[in-house]
Amino acid sequence: MITKKFYFLICSSLCALLFTNCRSGLVTMTNACYNAIKEGNAYNASGNYSAAADKFNIVLQKCDAYDAKEKGYAGLATAYNGMQQYSEALNTANAGLKISNTSVDNLFQKAAAELGLNMQAEAKADFAKIIDMTTKNRNVKDRATIYAKIAELDLKQNMYSDAANNVEAAIRTDNTNPDFYILKGDVYAAQSMYTDAISAYNQAITYSGNSARVWQAKVEAETKMMQKKYGTGSNTSDLAAKISAADRQTLCSDIAQAKNYGVNMQSIDLLQLAICK
Numbered sequence: 001m002i003t004k005k006f007y008f009l010i011c012s013s014l015c016a017l018l019f020t021n022c023r024s025g026l027v028t029m030t031n032a033c034y035n036a037i038k039e040g041n042a043y044n045a046s047g048n049y050s051a052a053a054d055k056f057n058i059v060l061q062k063c064d065a066y067d068a069k070e071k072g073y074a075g076l077a078t079a080y081n082g083m084q085q086y087s088e089a090l091n092t093a094n095a096g097l098k099i100s101n102t103s104v105d106n107l108f109q110k111a112a113a114e115l116g117l118n119m120q121a122e123a124k125a126d127f128a129k130i131i132d133m134t135t136k137n138r139n140v141k142d143r144a145t146i147y148a149k150i151a152e153l154d155l156k157q158n159m160y161s162d163a164a165n166n167v168e169a170a171i172r173t174d175n176t177n178p179d180f181y182i183l184k185g186d187v188y189a190a191q192s193m194y195t196d197a198i199s200a201y202n203q204a205i206t207y208s209g210n211s212a213r214v215w216q217a218k219v220e221a222e223t224k225m226m227q228k229k230y231g232t233g234s235n236t237s238d239l240a241a242k243i244s245a246a247d248r249q250t251l252c253s254d255i256a257q258a259k260n261y262g263v264n265m266q267s268i269d270l271l272q273l274a275i276c277k
Contacts, residue, residue, distance in 0.1 A: 029068035033059060037068065040075045049082035070099045070106065077109035086116035104133055104146060112153055144174035148183055155187055163187045178208030182217055189217075194225030212262035219258045219268055222251055236274040243275065252276035 036059050043052035056076035073096025080089035090113035096106035111126035134143040147170035154163035164187050170180045185200035201218035208214050232238035255272045
């Protein structure tokens with residue numbers, strides 16, 4: 001005869017087993033979902049936020065795994081923030097945090113949306129959480145990336161001192177990532193500190209293996225530095241008439257290097273035609 005206690009234990013064990021099996025079946029995303037998320041992230045990275053939003057909406061409709069949902073909400077929130085649809089971004093990030101309240105990506109997008117909505121106190125509180133969470137993160141590269149993301153957001157808000165501090169924290173945590181030095185250069189360039197910006201871009205070149213992105217940033221900073229030095233503004237003809245032979249050689253050499261490494265921009269082409277005759 002089965003006692004009530006024994007029956008309860010059997011039922012409890014079966015329920016626990018079923019729950020575990022059901023949950024485990026939804027923990028890891030399929031390859032199709034993984035590829036869709038990767039494609040959506042690429043859209044966000046390139047600034048094609050509308051396409052990213054469409055892709056992540058499909059992910060959230062078709063992918064049931066917990067990690068796919070978490071990343072889907074984070075990607076969609078990123079797209080909404082990119083389109084400056086901050087209320088939608090905030091709601092989406094909060095939905096992602098319901099899936100996992102330790103999702104740094106969703107918390108970061110929540111903070112970004114809060115800044116967009118001028119919810120300064122809430123944003124600072126969330127950034128404090130992010131820093132606390134990433135400090136405990138044993139993955140050094142992930143932690144460094146979060147500092148860099150915060151620095152990017154600081155830069156967009158013209159908070160240059162905070163941006164500089166956070167990008168330096170990123171570099172201290174992972175000093176081999178060329179993107180961090182590009183960001184450091186961008187922070188300097190935004191403050192018209194072009195000599196320091198070029199120095200940072202040169203560091204990026206050391207680690208990046210001469211990417212088109214860093215060469216473009218270096219030439220743009222160098223051009224602005226020359227325009228400021230000679231007081232020509234954006235008038236290319238004036239700069240061509242006033243620039244010294246030594247500065248001309250430096251700028252033209254870097255433009256040639258930039259084009260060799262894949263930079264293809266009309267403004268740089270026109271500059272080369274005017275300056276480097």
